[in-house]
Amino acid sequence: MSDPTTPPRRRRLRGWMVFAIVAAVAIAAGGITGKILSGASGGTGPSDTVLRFFQAVRDNDAKGALAELATPPTDTTFITHGVLTAAHTAGAITDISVPATSSTVVPVSYKLGGETITDRVSVQPVGNGYKVSTSLNSGGITLKGKTRPQLPLSIAGVTVTTDTVVLLPGSYPLTTTTDHLRYGSGALVVKRLGDAPSANDLKLELSDAGQSAAADAVTSSLEACAQQKSFAPTGCPFKLTATTADPSTVTWTLLSKPAQDVKVTISATDVSRSTVEVPLQMRISYLDGATTVPQDLATIQAVGTIDLLSNPATLTWTS
Numbered sequence: 001m002s003d004p005t006t007p008p009r010r011r012r013l014r015g016w017m018v019f020a021i022v023a024a025v026a027i028a029a030g031g032i033t034g035k036i037l038s039g040a041s042g043g044t045g046p047s048d049t050v051l052r053f054f055q056a057v058r059d060n061d062a063k064g065a066l067a068e069l070a071t072p073p074t075d076t077t078f079i080t081h082g083v084l085t086a087a088h089t090a091g092a093i094t095d096i097s098v099p100a101t102s103s104t105v106v107p108v109s110y111k112l113g114g115e116t117i118t119d120r121v122s123v124q125p126v127g128n129g130y131k132v133s134t135s136l137n138s139g140g141i142t143l144k145g146k147t148r149p150q151l152p153l154s155i156a157g158v159t160v161t162t163d164t165v166v167l168l169p170g171s172y173p174l175t176t177t178t179d180h181l182r183y184g185s186g187a188l189v190v191k192r193l194g195d196a197p198s199a200n201d202l203k204l205e206l207s208d209a210g211q212s213a214a215a216d217a218v219t220s221s222l223e224a225c226a227q228q229k230s231f232a233p234t235g236c237p238f239k240l241t242a243t244t245a246d247p248s249t250v251t252w253t254l255l256s257k258p259a260q261d262v263k264v265t266i267s268a269t270d271v272s273r274s275t276v277e278v279p280l281q282m283r284i285s286y287l288d289g290a291t292t293v294p295q296d297l298a299t300i301q302a303v304g305t306i307d308l309l310s311n312p313a314t315l316t317w318t319s
Helices: 006-028 047-060 061-065 081-090 210-224
Strands: 093-099 103-110 116-126 130-134 170-175 179-182 187-190 204-206 251-254 263-265 274-280 282-288 291-296 301-309 314-317
Touching: 047 061, 047 093, 047 103, 047 116, 047 130, 061 081, 061 274, 130 291, 170 179, 204 251, 210 251, 210 263, 210 301, 210 314
Parallel strands: none
Antiparallel strands: 093 103, 103 116, 116 130, 170 187, 179 204, 251 282, 263 274, 274 301, 282 291, 301 314
């Protein structure tokens, strides 16, 4: 029986106040979905584990990150303080946000080099807490068949000696033994725990330095060719035939600008014998008796092989 001395409206108001107090306590305890964990986490729930893991990655704390994994990789060559520091120079991790949840699949968002990344990280019960169980790089990043024996690959300054590597989120600088060539864009970006970059991310390409080296090699070779007093300069891609004039009177002039038109095709088997092509427009002037004869040759598509491993690059004309 209701208290006859308490008006119905007052009883309803009291009930709402009790509900509000209970809800506030629940939110404070993190029990309502929607609470965001972003600071220090000493809890044992799924979200706490994921937060600690990403905070360790952000802080280049390799040991701390590995400690949050259910099954740490056997090869941790590229999970070190030094490698993570290099990976986060251009790909810093910031603004980590993990909503409180009791699920074993935990949403997380963060910025990697300024780009907002969202992910869902799996965890599993271990002891009195949880550990991250998402497969790193979906089992590892396979490099076999993606790199050249002539050009050993280094990730963040560490030479790769295995067919598979494991990387945490970051932007890893890639280098090789020459700055004329690069793998991919020169950096391997891992955005999420399960990401395994494709072969295109490691495609061997000519770098800006390589293009400049090729242009310099072409220019140097053609300038030397133009100095020869010959109708058919030795080792050069141009000549004039069917004349009996004195070759000592020959003057060659390059009319085109080959350095702007150099095309390099990297060899699929031997980068020291890559192909270089360039269109040439040449003018020859010589004495035929007492008469000076100027003549412009038809445009020539000069082709040669270039050694991109040498410094400076060396060039041999083949046609």
